[in-house]
Amino acid sequence: MEKTVKIITDKDGRRLVVISRILFKGKRWICWDEVKEYLRQYVGDSYMVEDTKDTVYIGSDFPDEYAGSKYTYSLKGANAKAKANAVQGIPEMIEIAEGKHFRENSGNKHLRDAAFGWYRYDSRFALPVYNEQGMLERYNVYHVSMLIRHAKNGKYYLYDILGIKKETSNPFRF
Template identity: 45%
Template structure:
C-alpha cells in the first residue's frame, strides 16, 4: 500500500497514521484536484481485514467524497492518500436503511457503515512533529445489484477528545 501511511495499534484499535500531508490550508484546497486524484482509485478494491470483504471504488466515490459537506474540511482532503488503509482497518459493520429512499438506485441491496480511525500530524512553529490528532470516521458503503460493496463516502468525521497521540 502507501509508504506515506502507517497502521498502528493504539489502545487496542488500529489507526491509520497519515504522514504525508498534501493539504496544509483549508482555503487552498482545490476540491476538483482532490476529485481528479481520487479517480485514480476507480476500479480498485481493498479488503477489510476484520471481515475479508472486498470494498470496491466505483465511479461515484470521487465526486461524492470531494463535494459532500462532511468532507469539505482539511482533514477530509488529507485522507485521500490513505483510502486503502482506511478500508483495511474498518470495523463494526452495521446495516443502515436508505432514509427517504434518497439513494435507492445506487444501493439496490442496501447500505452499510463501518468505523475507521486516522491520525494527522500537528507540527510546531519550527516544522517539528509535535503530536498526531486522532479522528474517527464512518465509511458509507453501498451494496449494488451486482452484490459488490462500493465505498460511497466518509461521513461523521470527528476529532477524538482523548489525549492526542505523541510521536
C-alpha cells in the first residue's frame, strides 16, 4: 500500500507530519481490528527520535495496546478517527517527537513491561478535511503524547498514543 505521509515545517517553524489520505472512515464507529492489522507492519522496526537520538522500537504488544486501550475506547467522533488514521505516520511522528519527560510506574501492572518507567514525547500530525464535493478544504492539526515504555532490556518501546487534541487555532492550508 502506498504511503502518503510527509514531514513539513509550519509557519511557526514547528515540524508536523502531514497524512494526506483517510484510510479509516466512519462518523460513529472505527473498526479497530483493521487498525490493529495495519499496525502489525511496524512490529520489529525501530525509529530514531531526532531531538534526543533515542531509538524507539515497535514491540509485538503495540498493535493490541494502541487499538484496545482504555483511552482508545474512550475516544468518540473526530478524535477516534484521528487516532485511527494517525497510524499511517507512526515512524514520522516518532522522528519529529520532542519534549521528552519521565514518569514513574504508578502501579504494579507494568513493573514487568516498563521496569524503568515511562517517557512521554510530544508530536503533531495533520489530517485532510474534505468538503461535500470531495475536494480538499484544509488540514486539521492534532497534538499527541507518545507513551514510551522503558523495558527491562534497556530499550524504549512505543506503547500508545494518548492525549489527542485538535489544535483549534491552527487549521493548516497548502
